[in-house]
Amino acid sequence: xxxxxxxxxxxxxxxxxxxxxxxxxxxxxxxxxxxxxxxxxxxxxxxxxxxxxxxxxxxxxxxxxxxxxxxxxxxxxxxxxxxxxxxxxxxxxxxxxxxxxxxxxxxxxxxxxxxxxxxxxxxxxxxxxxxxxxxxxxxxxxxxxxxxxxxxxxxxxxxxxxxxxxxxxxxxxxxxxxxxxxxxxxxxxxxxxxxxxxxxxxxxxxxxxxxxxxxxxxxxxxxxxxxxxxxxxxxxxxxxxxxxxxxxxxxxxxxxxxxxxxxxxxxxxxxxxxxxxxxxxxxxxxxxxxxxxxxxxxxxxxxxxxxxxxxxxxxxxxxxxxxxxxxxxxxxxxxxxxxxxxxxxxxxxxxxxxxxxxxxxxxxxxxxxxxxxxxxxxxxxxxxxxxxxxxxxxxxxxxxxxxxxxxxxxxxxxxxxxxxxxxxxxxxxxxxxxxxxxxxxxxxxxxxxxxxxxxxxxxxxxxxxxxxxxxxxxxxxxxxxxxxxxxxxxxxxxxxxxxxxxxxxxxxxxxxxxxxxxxxxxxxxxxxxxxxxxxxxxxxxxxxxxxxxxxxxxxxxxxxxxxxxxxxxxxxxxxxxxxxxxxxxxxxxxxxxxxxxxxxxxxxxxxxxxxxxxxxxxxxxxxxxxxxxxx
Amino acid sequence: xxxxxxxxxxxxxxxxxxxxxxxxxxxxxxxxxxxxxxxxxxxxxxxxxxxxxxxxxxxxxxxxxxxxxxxxxxxxxxxxxxxxxxxxxxxxxxxxxxxxxxxxxxxxxxxxxxxxxxxxxxxxxxxxxxxxxxxxxxxxxx
Numbered sequence: 001x002x003x004x005x006x007x008x009x010x011x012x013x014x015x016x017x018x019x020x021x022x023x024x025x026x027x028x029x030x031x032x033x034x035x036x037x038x039x040x041x042x043x044x045x046x047x048x049x050x051x052x053x054x055x056x057x058x059x060x061x062x063x064x065x066x067x068x069x070x071x072x073x074x075x076x077x078x079x080x081x082x083x084x085x086x087x088x089x090x091x092x093x094x095x096x097x098x099x100x101x102x103x104x105x106x107x108x109x110x111x112x113x114x115x116x117x118x119x120x121x122x123x124x125x126x127x128x129x130x131x132x133x134x135x136x137x138x139x140x141x142x143x144x145x146x147x148x149x150x151x152x153x154x155x156x157x158x159x160x161x162x163x164x165x166x167x168x169x170x171x172x173x174x175x176x177x178x179x180x181x182x183x184x185x186x187x188x189x190x191x192x193x194x195x196x197x198x199x200x201x202x203x204x205x206x207x208x209x210x211x212x213x214x215x216x217x218x219x220x221x222x223x224x225x226x227x228x229x230x231x232x233x234x235x236x237x238x239x240x241x242x243x244x245x246x247x248x249x250x251x252x253x254x255x256x257x258x259x260x261x262x263x264x265x266x267x268x269x270x271x272x273x274x275x276x277x278x279x280x281x282x283x284x285x286x287x288x289x290x291x292x293x294x295x296x297x298x299x300x301x302x303x304x305x306x307x308x309x310x311x312x313x314x315x316x317x318x319x320x321x322x323x324x325x326x327x328x329x330x331x332x333x334x335x336x337x338x339x340x341x342x343x344x345x346x347x348x349x350x351x352x353x354x355x356x357x358x359x360x361x362x363x364x365x366x367x368x369x370x371x372x373x374x375x376x377x378x379x380x381x382x383x384x385x386x387x388x389x390x391x392x393x394x395x396x397x398x399x400x401x402x403x404x405x406x407x408x409x410x411x412x413x414x415x416x417x418x419x420x421x422x423x424x425x426x427x428x429x430x431x432x433x434x435x436x437x438x439x440x441x442x443x444x445x446x447x448x449x450x451x452x453x454x455x456x457x458x459x460x461x462x463x464x465x466x467x468x469x470x471x472x473x474x475x476x477x478x479x480x481x482x483x484x485x486x487x488x489x490x491x492x493x494x495x496x497x498x499x500x501x502x503x504x505x506x507x508x509x510x511x512x513x514x515x516x517x518x519x520x521x522x523x524x525x526x527x528x529x530x531x532x533x534x535x536x537x538x539x540x541x542x543x544x545x546x547x548x549x550x551x552x553x554x555x556x557x558x559x560x561x562x563x564x565x566x567x568x569x570x571x572x573x574x575x576x577x578x579x580x581x582x583x584x585x586x587x588x589x590x591x592x593x594x595x596x597x598x599x600x601x602x603x604x605x606x607x608x609x610x611x612x613x614x615x616x617x618x619x620x621x622x623x624x625x626x627x628x629x630x631x
Numbered sequence: 632x633x634x635x636x637x638x639x640x641x642x643x644x645x646x647x648x649x650x651x652x653x654x655x656x657x658x659x660x661x662x663x664x665x666x667x668x669x670x671x672x673x674x675x676x677x678x679x680x681x682x683x684x685x686x687x688x689x690x691x692x693x694x695x696x697x698x699x700x701x702x703x704x705x706x707x708x709x710x711x712x713x714x715x716x717x718x719x720x721x722x723x724x725x726x727x728x729x730x731x732x733x734x735x736x737x738x739x740x741x742x743x744x745x746x747x748x749x750x751x752x753x754x755x756x757x758x759x760x761x762x763x764x765x766x767x768x769x770x771x772x773x
Contacts, residue, residue, distance in 0.1 A: 078744055079745070080743050081675060081678040081679070081743070081744060082674075082675050082676035082743070083743075085675040256745075259742075259745055260745070260748065263742040264748075
């Protein structure tokens with residue numbers, strides 16, 4: 001088309017000027033012809049930009065396609081510029097991106113060595129390549145391949161990459177993770193809370209990530225060949241993930257009369273879902289389709305998923321097509337009598353049914369007393385558009401106590417009376433007691449979304465650290481129980497140990513507990529409440545934890561202490577090296593000022609030195625069950 | 632020049648230059664809103680308002696210039712009938728009032744990606760503008 005128009009313009013100009021005998025005008029006509037010829041030459045096909053629709057590699061990776069009623073966020077932009085902009089700024093958008101120079105955050109150069117395998121990274125123009133052992137081969141038949149990186153997952157804390165498998169649009173994992181804030185590579189398996197020696201699995205994007213990191217993902221598995229022709233409506237979590245397919249909405253609202261009738265009227269637009277206007281359960285399910293643990297009941301549904309993806313659409317009942325997994329509290333429940341199921345449930349839930357891994361907040365929400373009132377949903381505190389900052393997407397007026405006081409107004413102005421802590425202190429913040437940081441994800445502790453009240457009984461029976469002892473790291477469960485009994489009439493529980501609860505969880509607990517406590521030892525409110533002159537040796541011992549994620553968190557918390565700022569330690573270095581650094585850290589602490597007025601509850605002798613045999617006994621008594629918290 | 636064209640020409644010159652002054656002032660105001668980063672103008676949620684008011688400024692200024700050009704044209708066309716010239720003059724003046732005003736009012740109250748109801752003045756003004764330009768172009772051929 002452009003070429004035809006260009007030629008037409010040239011012919012018209014030449015015809016016009018040919019009527020004159022003026023030499024200057026004929027020269028001008030010749031110039032026009034030359035310029036037009038150059039413009040026409042520029043129309044010839046060039047090599048398509050990496051990641052664009054013309055890129056030949058789009059045949060070997062999932063692609064975005066507008067069908068099945070989906071129109072993509074580009075269709076929303078012109079009429080909803082503010083909402084588009086706030087979404088564009090969010091991390092939902094960047095959960096999956098086609099790899100281009102703009103989306104690549106990693107330093108894609110040099111050579112990585114992971115579990116004895118070598119990966120050479122290179123860039124050619126806008127393309128990113130890795131030379132590695134073929135991920136599709138195994139054993140002694142390994143061959144080297146050079147593959148182009150085509151998709152990236154994440155852009156906030158971590159970025160993970162995918163390469164074409166060569167079979168349909170199936171993508172295999174590149175087994176290294178780029179840590180965005182730290183600007184470094186780590187082995188992929190170390191990015192989760194799982195044992196160092198866990199067997200590495202070749203993740204498939206089309207089977208795992210597509211479920212939640214894209215909008216309306218469709219694996220597209222051929223029933224006969226099992227080749228994957230994967231399509232998505234859009235990469236990342238886009239407008240239609242929450243508002244439903246937008247084709248009808250766009251089509252009908254091309255009519256300006258309809259639009260102005262809606263603008264000036266009271267009713268809503270029934271051609272699109274507005275989560276804010278849904279009943280609380282339906283609204284929460286919009287988020288819960290991804291931020292929850294769920295599964296497909298029947299085998300036929302699972303087969304259909306492989307072909308067409310999830311059938312759930314916002315506004316419908318999620319439970320029509322998915323089973324939201326809730327850990328039964330009754331130990332005789334069939335789920336818990338099946339060892340495989342029970343093991344899986346243990347990984348994601350505390351024994352009272354509270355979720356313990358992040359990204360599954362819906363499961364916490366539905367267990368909350370607040371939810372039973374029928375008005376509590378994710379949007380009670382969070383917003384997709386008018387948020388204070390993209391990290392948590394809390395609504396602007398919900399970053400503090402107001403999130404709770406909007407319903408529990410009777411406590412307004414009576415905070416100290418209720419909390420028994422100074423009003424301005426962290427102990428008087430609703431969130432800190434009722435939504436403590438007891439779920440794990442992405443190398444940090446995340447607030448529990450099962451809203452509850454602190455309970456030592458929960459800690460004793462369920463083994464979940466409670467809010468009080470996660471702030472008062474230096475106190476025992478008995479101390480907490482006494483205060484809860486005095487202030488709120490909660491029944492006391494007898495405890496044998498006189499050690500600080502946080503240290504019991506850190507030294508003897510499972511990896512999930514250790515990660516939570518290590519994180520809290522770097523949490524400023526906890527250090528203010530508990531003192532910071534005694535935590536370093538315990539964090540130092542965790543530099544040799546058998547879980548990389550725990551070591552990472554311990555090191556980060558350690559570096560927040562003044563005398564350990566910039567402490568040199570690599571959590572994925574060989575164990576011999578880590579042990580050396582652990583001893584250096586212990587030695588550094590022991591040469592500093594001794595904690596005063598502390599005692600055996602902190603494994604300290606009266607002179608302030610560490611009771612090393614007692615600490616090592618506690619570590620030997622550690623709960624070493626396998627924990628695998630894959631958020 | 633006919634007896635009627637003289638006052639018409641002067642009217643259009645005055646109308647045109649005053650229109651330019653008004654919409655130039657609006658333009659200066661918009662620049663100030665940009666410079667001062669006034670939320671009601673620069674905020675992402677007010678993209679439609681920014682577009683509408685920019686269009687008001689642009690159309691108003693250009694239509695003012697058109698009025699001046701119309702005065703020049705009318706003074707040159709001795710053969711232009713009084714009726715046709717009068718119709719074109721009124722259509723152009725009405726368009727100059729309605730078009731930019733419609734954009735401005737459309738930006739006062741906005742509905743996300745849609746302008747306010749004042750925008751309905753724009754197509755009316757556009758139609759009148761077409762009439763004015765058509766009549767003027769036809770008069771040039773006579």
